Amino acid sequence: MTQQQTWSQRFESVLHPAIARFNASINFDIELIEYDITGSQAHAKMLAHTGIISLEEGEKLVSGLEQVRQEYRQGNFHPGIDAEDVHFAVERRLTEIIGDVGKKLHTARSRNDQVGTDTRLYLREQIQQIRQQLRDFQAVLLDIAEQNIETLIPGYTHLQRAQPLSLAHHLLAYFQMTQRDWERLGDVLRRVNISPLGCGALAGTTFPIDRHYSAQLLNFDAVYENSLDGVSDRDFAIEFLAASSLIMVHLSRLSEEVIFWASEEFRFVILKDSCATGSSIMPQKKNPDVPELVRGKTGRVFGHLQALLVMMKGLPLAYNKDLQEDKEALFDSVNTVKACLEAMTILLREGLEFRTQRLAEAVCEDFSNATDVADYLAAKGVPFREAYNLVGKVVKTCIASQKLLKDLSLEEWKQLHTAFETDIYAAISPRQVVAARNSYGGTGFSQISTALSHARSQMTT
């Protein structure tokens, strides 16, 4: 199709080749082809249903479009730059296949409502797939958590040893984060699944179309109420990128933890060979490339969110070509989030082994039971602030004499405060320290059992 054929007769000369390349989106929006075909089939059916074209013409359009789909699936459809975008490419091929009837497809429609329809159909499917991937990730988290209720791990604040935790509790924190991600995407989906088809270029159309009919064929929940809004809204894309950014925040935080857990300084996990890489020069190295890449890729998704916000902020109504820029941002974000979720799920499922012996030692080698000494006194009637100050002094003397709290004799305890009895030793054992935090949502073992069954039920809703 030459330029004169694409545009109306008002154009006298063809586009400069560099400008044609600059203008074209076919190299990337080919990703939308199946959605474009599905959207066009619904539009054709609506045109026939309302009598704008004949039933026979409608059927020809629908089956011709199906043939374009098959050609594409078989790898036989390769539109060039001259097609400009996927919408022109499909319409041109359709017309080659079925003849002049193909030229009726674009009745009562514009590429503006068409591209909006395609993008929403694409995003709807991607959101469903990402939500399923979140479920797979959560299932692995739950499995590891279930096996590690009794495994203790140091808990940190400020990356300083704070209080020991059940490893299950730590992993269930990520379950809850990804649960919010799953819910958030469900909420975004409600605003993605609205049909702009039939909004036309900006003002609607002179034809007696039935927007609800085509929307229903495409399983949209509703139609845009205002045609200008329908063709120029990209809020749904920005919301998707915001939700995706949060998924990446969560994956990146876990990645960061895995990276330092695998370091010689922590030695909390072993990276399995199937998910680790070596160094080209240092033969001893085993590198956590998977979580590093996830952490590194996070910025791309944030960047795409920023790009779309900036793209939108100064746009007058209605469609502007700037909007073509939404696609690469969406496609790259979708591909990044999916790839990262897949890799992290595999890493958790088979690439990580928690060193339980090392973890058991780690929770015994610090003062992370200090709060429990203060709690012990407070439970015996000593005002907490007083107990806190006293334990601070004990920790200071222990550090000076290179002792831990468990190394103090009963006599030494008694000298500090007469309220101490032999049960202080049990009270400050790491297992008891964890078990005792039985407040709702805490790390106590019975809380974790409740949390696990709650998480299981959240998975089935």
Ligand code: ARG
């Ligand atoms: N390729 C265009 C896009 O992605 C399709 C819509 C073009 N509309 C127009 N009025 N030029 O936004």
